Amino acid sequence: MSGADFGILFYDLPARSIQREHLFALSTNSSDVQDHLEDITGFQTLITDQVIRLTTRQELTKYNSKIFGDGNAARSEGWIVQSFMSVPITSKSGETIGCLMLGHGQEGIFTKEAEEMVLGVVSQATVALDNAMLFEKLVSANEEKERLLEKATEQNFRKDEFLSIASHELKTPVTSMKGYLQILEKQVSKEGNGGYLPLIQKANKQVNKVIHLVNDLLNLSKLEAGKLQYNFSDFKISEVLADCIANIKNAEYKHNIRVFGDQNSVIRGDRNRIEQVIINLIDNAIKYSPDATEVLIGLSEDRGYFKLEVRDFGPGIPEEKLQLIFERYYRGEENSYKTSGLGLGLYISGEIIKRHQGRMGVESEQGKGSTFWFVIPLDQDPE
Numbered sequence: 001m002s003g004a005d006f007g008i009l010f011y012d013l014p015a016r017s018i019q020r021e022h023l024f025a026l027s028t029n030s031s032d033v034q035d036h037l038e039d040i041t042g043f044q045t046l047i048t049d050q051v052i053r054l055t056t057r058q059e060l061t062k063y064n065s066k067i068f069g070d071g072n073a074a075r076s077e078g079w080i081v082q083s084f085m086s087v088p089i090t091s092k093s094g095e096t097i098g099c100l101m102l103g104h105g106q107e108g109i110f111t112k113e114a115e116e117m118v119l120g121v122v123s124q125a126t127v128a129l130d131n132a133m134l135f136e137k138l139v140s141a142n143e144e145k146e147r148l149l150e151k152a153t154e155q156n157f158r159k160d161e162f163l164s165i166a167s168h169e170l171k172t173p174v175t176s177m178k179g180y181l182q183i184l185e186k187q188v189s190k191e192g193n194g195g196y197l198p199l200i201q202k203a204n205k206q207v208n209k210v211i212h213l214v215n216d217l218l219n220l221s222k223l224e225a226g227k228l229q230y231n232f233s234d235f236k237i238s239e240v241l242a243d244c245i246a247n248i249k250n251a252e253y254k255h256n257i258r259v260f261g262d263q264n265s266v267i268r269g270d271r272n273r274i275e276q277v278i279i280n281l282i283d284n285a286i287k288y289s290p291d292a293t294e295v296l297i298g299l300s301e302d303r304g305y306f307k308l309e310v311r312d313f314g315p316g317i318p319e320e321k322l323q324l325i326f327e328r329y330y331r332g333e334e335n336s337y338k339t340s341g342l343g344l345g346l347y348i349s350g351e352i353i354k355r356h357q358g359r360m361g362v363e364s365e366q367g368k369g370s371t372f373w374f375v376i377p378l379d380q381d382p383e
Ligand code: ADP
Pocket: 284, 285, 288, 289, 312, 314, 316, 317, 325, 326, 330, 331, 332, 333, 335, 336, 340, 341, 342, 343, 344, 345, 346, 347, 370
């Protein structure tokens, strides 16, 4: 349409390229131009942010050395560019992202009208190129996002695998250590070497803590892998609670645990898992209220649901932390250096209760204490 012998479009690689080289597309029917293809790439040194239109040999001569440089093959061997037009392509951001160049072997080819027409075409091309670059950027950002996601999933998988192996590996030696310590404790109490007894009991206490942590890790990795086994049966809550309290009584603490309410509820669920949840709640109530002397346990039934509440008289939990504490690995910073724990107990308990089609929650008042509770349906379908 412009009457050119050839048209070259130079454009930048999208910004993700480290080296912003100009690519080019050439359109021509002229065999002269085709004979000089190699030189055409050299035209990229001519890219400016100005429109240039040369129509006569004189103008060309003036610009010749500036534009075509010395030794330009396009004007040797019988073929010479005599009409030339260069229109920069400027992106929305004002950056020159390319250039359209037209050339012809004859003078006077590119009129003012031709320039306007080319400017129109270029402004449309700019929109298209801008969009293409935007699209490229979007695609590459998405690709990067997917790559990172894949990497994170892979790392997460490895972490889970590591946790699973580490907790399994720790469990056996720690459990046998506990066994040996118990034998030793019995032996020492029987034979009367009383001086060692408190030391053995302290060691026992520490081993219990390690077992508790290892169990949390083990439960977490089983939970994540969907391998936490549940065996549903009907059982009396009073029996489970008695076991829980007996279990906790083995540990050293000064709190008085008092039970209120209806102890006759029979619930359907996994007895060991429910016991694990209750122990976790009572353990926390004791652990996080070191200056208090009481923990209250409330039992009730309401509209087909069984409810268990554990109330402590500790410092309570700030409002903004109430949701966070049920998250995996969350530990209240005010406690983390004083108490042992991995921030897994409430998360695991919450998941166990969910598996029983129930809900878990907390109410807390700062300075007064907290009440953790769960409800599960009395009559539920185990699946
Ligand atoms: P851990 O006890 O190992 O930190 P949990 O998941 O059982 O893990 O508890 C998460 C966090 O919730 C604790 O670090 C603590 O900050 C807070 N928390 C739990 N129970 C209580 C409680 N009874 N009183 C005050 N804070 C509590």
